[in-house]
Amino acid sequence: MRKGTALVTGASMGLGAILARLFAADGHNLILTARSEDKLAALAAELRTAHGVEVRVEPCDLADPAAPKQLADRLADTPIDFLVNNAGFGTQGRFVKLDRQKELDEIQVNVAALTDLTRLFLPGMVERGFGRVLNVASTAGFQPGPFMATYYATKAYVISFSEGIAEELRGTGVTVTAHCPGATRTEFAANAGIEKSRLFKLGPADATEVATHAYRAMHAGRVVAIHGLKNWLGAFSIRFSPRVVVRRLVAWINQEA
Template sequence: MGYVLITGASEGIGKAIARRAAKDGRDLILSARSEDKLEALAAELRSSGRTVHVIVADLNTSDGAAQLWAEAVQIGQIDVLVNNAGLGINGPFVKTDTTREDTSVQVNIVALTQLMKSAAQHMHANGAGKILNVASTAAFMPGPHMAVYHASKSYVLSLSEAVAQELAGGDFTVTALCPGATKTEFFKDADMHDVRLLKLGLMMSAEDVADAGWSGMMRGKRVVVPGLANKVFAVLPRFVPRGLLTWVVAQFYVRS
């Protein structure tokens, strides 16, 4: 059995997936920018008898994904890739920081695609494998005040479903995990501490999201939306006029 490679593994959903994978007896390669956090998690998981490697990588560089993959396959065969690294920024498109949005596109789209391509080729050659791409319920609708983030997650969902269909019928699966608001550092990093969405009290724990994503991936599901409220949010856009939908979403992201 090969390794589980997880990006954005230092905190939040990535960290929770690492713990879930270790609980299932899997050996891991953990990657993120924070070496201290990665090493602390690695030490915790090694204490349970797992083999854990740490690769510090910055996916916001043109060769970050390629370097990460090259280092990972030097360690061993990759059976599972968890594309979890991602970020966003809250605010009107005409005012938000361009550098932050460029970083979002690089990490959420470009690096994810590069890693997914490398993993797909690697796993196809080995005859089997699983890819879990962390998208969001944001993927199902436009997001005023989070426009680039929503668009990037729509890309992740579309790419995941398309490649899953291309590879249907074999032992290689692609799963898109689409959580809603989750108790992580994402909202702080995205400058969302006072948006209305956070006052609804609907946030799931990272552990519950990770459990749903991991188990869904292991069953070969193409799309996993954890939680009843999130399932409703994912389905509603099919029935609501687009103009009304974008107005409603905007209200969630307005500061109050």
């Protein structure tokens, strides 16, 4: 496997922290970013000790539109071979009542920062003839999501954007993967306030299993990778279902029993 440097966003916990561990175990150097500097520092120390790799901590708030460029400027001396756009969060409730600024921040983190970081680091990858971009999307991206409308829409963007540029990049040595987990056991559900939703009560997947699936799909250069047969069948069946049925069903699973 080609060794390189990976920039992982949302590396302070959940899928991002596990992805960082997978890169380190394979001997890649890392740049870790998220808001929680203390958690990033603890993970960096763990990875340096366990795997002898170089790990740099670059805390930033991706809800700030200026953050991606500032981060790229700080990393100007470091070629990035693997970009993992994993940072993201969800909000739950009737859109009309949700906090306006938080909805805008959600679009900034899940969509705009992901797009900007990809635009900032892609030229170097193309120039060097090698790169892997892993965009953590979601099965939420395959249909509209009443009671999590903004979140589902952000993930639809991530899938569409990733597929679009993946096709443009064919033959360059750079691949883009949209990874689509279903409900997964991390801090995500508690932060979004959806732990008691029917969806999460069905039993979320193990985070290490999901992150490992994403990591392998990225190395293999898969364009869209859906974790788990159940999620794959769900995403596939939506294509043949009336949209009104899909909307009603998703509204039902996104609420508490």
